[in-house]
Amino acid sequence: MSTRRRYWLMKSEPDAFSIDDLQRVGVEPWNGVRNYQARNFMRDGMRVGDGILFYHSNTKVPGIVGTATVASHAYPDDTQFDPRSHYHDPKATREEPRWFLVDVAFERKLSRTIALDEIKSHADSLGDEFALIRRGNRLSVFPVSAAQYKFLLSLE
DNA sequence: GCCAACGTTGGC
DNA sequence: GCCAACGTTGGC
Numbered sequence: 001m002s003t004r005r006r007y008w009l010m011k012s013e014p015d016a017f018s019i020d021d022l023q024r025v026g027v028e029p030w031n032g033v034r035n036y037q038a039r040n041f042m043r044d045g046m047r048v049g050d051g052i053l054f055y056h057s058n059t060k061v062p063g064i065v066g067t068a069t070v071a072s073h074a075y076p077d078d079t080q081f082d083p084r085s086h087y088h089d090p091k092a093t094r095e096e097p098r099w100f101l102v103d104v105a106f107e108r109k110l111s112r113t114i115a116l117d118e119i120k121s122h123a124d125s126l127g128d129e130f131a132l133i134r135r136g137n138r139l140s141v142f143p144v145s146a147a148q149y150k151f152l153l154s155l156e
Numbered sequence: 157g158c159c160a161a162c163g164t165t166g167g168c
Numbered sequence: 169g170c171c172a173a174c175g176t177t178g179g180c
Contacts, residue, residue: 011177011178013177013178034176035163035176035177036163037163057177057178057179058177058178058179059178062178062179116179135160135161136160136161136162136177137161137177137178137179138161138162138163138176138177138178139177140177
């Protein structure tokens, strides 16, 4: 098995959970993902120590604001079992959980936001297939190549 | 707040 | 298995 570190981008709405929130708590279970593709990336692709670009979405200046690391293997997202949770899924059971998450650990805040606008202006370096700048970009968790990771942070 | 894009649901 | 209706995401 390859031990090479993988890289990911994870979106969060700062009103709900920001990079400052992550800095404060240190480690956070990434609950509430209810998209199968995003779940699969967390459940099947992520390994402890992988690098994460932390992205603020649905905000005035969307963009990459920090880095984090994958801090656990995937395990069931508890909020799916909780009828009072906004993320409750009546079709999920403890025997057959539907939604998984990983713990995410704060690494650092960037000295400035690498804005989506700016990222778009580097489409030639990142490739048209880069999920952030592809049309109808809605996935909240997706893989980033080592080269893309390095390039994006070099913009800081 | 608008709305395009797109995933999910459920009737048939 | 099709597809219309509906809900959500997220940039603007």
